[in-house]
Amino acid sequence: MPIALLGLSVGIVLADSSVVTIALPEILARYDVELATLAWVLTSFNLALALSALPAAFVARRRPAPVFGVGIVVFAAASLACALSPSFGGLVAGRVVQGVAGAAVVCAALDLLSHATGADASAARVWILAGIAGAALGPAAGGILTQLLGWESIFFVQAPVVLLGLLALRGVRAVPVPEPVERPHLGANAALLLISGALVAALFLLVILLINGWRLEPLAAGLVVTIMPLAAIAATRFGGAITPLWARAASGVLLIAGGLAALGWLPHAGAGWTVPPQLALGAGLGLALSALSTRALAGRSALAVHGGWTIAARHAGVVLGLLLLTPIFTTDLHRSEDNALAAGTAAVLDSRIPPLDKIGVARDILVAVDEAKDEARIPDVQEVVGEPDDPAYVDLASALQDQLDRAVTNSFSRAFLAAALLGLVALAPIVLGRREVGS
Amino acid sequence: MRAVALAAAAAVALVVVYLALGGASYAPAKVANPCAHREWRNPKGLDKVAEQIVLSALDGAACKLGVSREEIVLAFAGRDSLKRFTREHGISERELEELVRSGLLRAVDDAERAGAINATVADLLRGVARRIPVGGLLDLLGQLRGF
Numbered sequence: 001m002p003i004a005l006l007g008l009s010v011g012i013v014l015a016d017s018s019v020v021t022i023a024l025p026e027i028l029a030r031y032d033v034e035l036a037t038l039a040w041v042l043t044s045f046n047l048a049l050a051l052s053a054l055p056a057a058f059v060a061r062r063r064p065a066p067v068f069g070v071g072i073v074v075f076a077a078a079s080l081a082c083a084l085s086p087s088f089g090g091l092v093a094g095r096v097v098q099g100v101a102g103a104a105v106v107c108a109a110l111d112l113l114s115h116a117t118g119a120d121a122s123a124a125r126v127w128i129l130a131g132i133a134g135a136a137l138g139p140a141a142g143g144i145l146t147q148l149l150g151w152e153s154i155f156f157v158q159a160p161v162v163l164l165g166l167l168a169l170r171g172v173r174a175v176p177v178p179e180p181v182e183r184p185h186l187g188a189n190a191a192l193l194l195i196s197g198a199l200v201a202a203l204f205l206l207v208i209l210l211i212n213g214w215r216l217e218p219l220a221a222g223l224v225v226t227i228m229p230l231a232a233i234a235a236t237r238f239g240g241a242i243t244p245l246w247a248r249a250a251s252g253v254l255l256i257a258g259g260l261a262a263l264g265w266l267p268h269a270g271a272g273w274t275v276p277p278q279l280a281l282g283a284g285l286g287l288a289l290s291a292l293s294t295r296a297l298a299g300r301s302a303l304a305v306h307g308g309w310t311i312a313a314r315h316a317g318v319v320l321g322l323l324l325l326t327p328i329f330t331t332d333l334h335r336s337e338d339n340a341l342a343a344g345t346a347a348v349l350d351s352r353i354p355p356l357d358k359i360g361v362a363r364d365i366l367v368a369v370d371e372a373k374d375e376a377r378i379p380d381v382q383e384v385v386g387e388p389d390d391p392a393y394v395d396l397a398s399a400l401q402d403q404l405d406r407a408v409t410n411s412f413s414r415a416f417l418a419a420a421l422l423g424l425v426a427l428a429p430i431v432l433g434r435r436e437v438g439s
Numbered sequence: 440m441r442a443v444a445l446a447a448a449a450a451v452a453l454v455v456v457y458l459a460l461g462g463a464s465y466a467p468a469k470v471a472n473p474c475a476h477r478e479w480r481n482p483k484g485l486d487k488v489a490e491q492i493v494l495s496a497l498d499g500a501a502c503k504l505g506v507s508r509e510e511i512v513l514a515f516a517g518r519d520s521l522k523r524f525t526r527e528h529g530i531s532e533r534e535l536e537e538l539v540r541s542g543l544l545r546a547v548d549d550a551e552r553a554g555a556i557n558a559t560v561a562d563l564l565r566g567v568a569r570r571i572p573v574g575g576l577l578d579l580l581g582q583l584r585g586f
Contacts, residue, residue, distance in 0.1 A: 251443050261454045267462040277453065343470065358490070
């Protein structure tokens with residue numbers, strides 16, 4: 001029971017890295033901020049977690065139980081503060097506190113798991129699996145909660161769930177043994193950083209493409225991206241047979257890069273086209289993260305400190321990914337907007353609708369695009385074109401929708417390809433340190 | 440090593456299939472070159488003839504400015520878009536209007552030569568093209584929707 005509860009706490013905290021992605025449009029509507037500012041809901045949590053993971057780990061190795069308990073209570077309180085925040089600044093502040101408290105929970109949980117399971121290797125296995133499941137399931141869980149109960153429910157629901165972790169303290173007697181702290185595994189942590197940066201595209205951009213680009217409901221988008229965590233969990237479960245560890249990590253990286261490149265070269269708009277890339281990404285994520293985290297922790301003392309290094313590396317990677325990919329994506333979004341407007345206008349001018357209607361329809365589209373831009377959404381072409389019974393208008397609506405789908409999908413392309421490249425770079429520390437990784 | 444080779448093969452196969460299905464070219468359609476020759480048709484109905492004249496005029500102006508005719512249509516969609524367009528292309532609104540107006544006059548000549556309109560209608564259209572502001576003309580055409 002304590003093992004499951006500790007794993008649950010780790011999963012909940014690490015899910016917070018990506019859980020609000022699907023809720024971003026609703027948060028934007030609630031606080032009315034710029035798109036670039038909105039990204040701080042994600043960046044603040046990951047940055048705080050990355051910066052505080054190592055200090056938290058050093059404190060946690062001496063007093064794991066109190067650090068875990070305080071971390072859980074503060075994390076729950078910060079979650080409620082996020083849900084009830086009257087301002088965007090308050091929400092970001094709440095996310096920072098969540099990140100700091102989350103670092104304490106995750107690092108202390110590794111030491112407590114070691115005591116609960118009686119072996120460092122078993123503790124690391126549970127901790128790694130919980131982390132992968134949490135990070136990968138985050139967008140799906142967030143989507144389901146956002147649609148059913150609103151974005152605030154993500155924070156309302158996680159507060160009592162994470163508090164359940166306190167029950168784990170009843171069954172674990174943690175007696176810290178002072179150990180000298182060894183040097184971190186640079187190759188594994190560097191690869192974790194790069195892979196996490198690449199996975200930003202899968203965990204964040206894909207969700208934005210599904211909801212804001214292709215106008216899927218949050219619940220549907222949440223279900224679509226469930227494919228990735230399922231594949232990740234299956235790969236973590238069955239990938240253990242791949243040895244040595246560097247080969248498992250390299251296989252994972254190649255699948256991640258392939259999945260991201262396929263998302264960058266989608267042949268058509270539609271959730272179905274994301275399924276094969278998601279399977280590759282999920283399998284790659286499961287293989288690479290489990291192999292690299294295992295290598296970073298295996299046989300190294302103190303366990304919590306090396307757990308802290310992996311958390312710092314992974315979440316610094318997320319911040320790096322957000323900083324690198326967001327400008328590419330936003331620049332391409334503006335470029336695609338211009339291309340889509342020109343292609344849409346051409347579709348109107350070349351259409352079979354009455355000539356005198358063309359100017360009016362072109363203007364209506366422009367007004368709809370401006371209104372949609374203010375609300376960070378895609379215009380409803382059918383609504384703008386109207387006349388659903390006239391074949392000429394039906395053809396025009398279909399042509400416009402096609403151009404819109406092409407423009408939206410295309411605007412994500414370079415960011416996915418850049419993420420694939422970032423993922424491939426992770427092969428360097430894996431291959432260069434393969435003797436160390438395979439030992 | 441077998442696992443690495445299998446993963447590499449799966450990743451490459453996925454990418455190759457997506458590229459083969461058109462992944463690299465799934466982008467908005469390119470707009471037509473306004474300087475390219477477009478054959479003059481003789482459509483039935485005054486509104487269709489007027490449309491062809493306007494499109495031909497827009498092509499002429501767009502070709503001289505080095506933009507697409509769609510960009511000019513979007514520029515005339517409102518005051519803000521017109522200001523933005525003229526600022527971006529370093530011309531005044533008056534110069535832009537003159538470009539479209541001269542294109543209109545040339546297109547009316549082309550239509551008359553091709554027999555799409557008779558001399559009386561051509562004179563009438565030339566008069567309209569010389570006097571009415573281009574933005575106003577587009578407004579007028581927009582208001583005629585449904586008639």
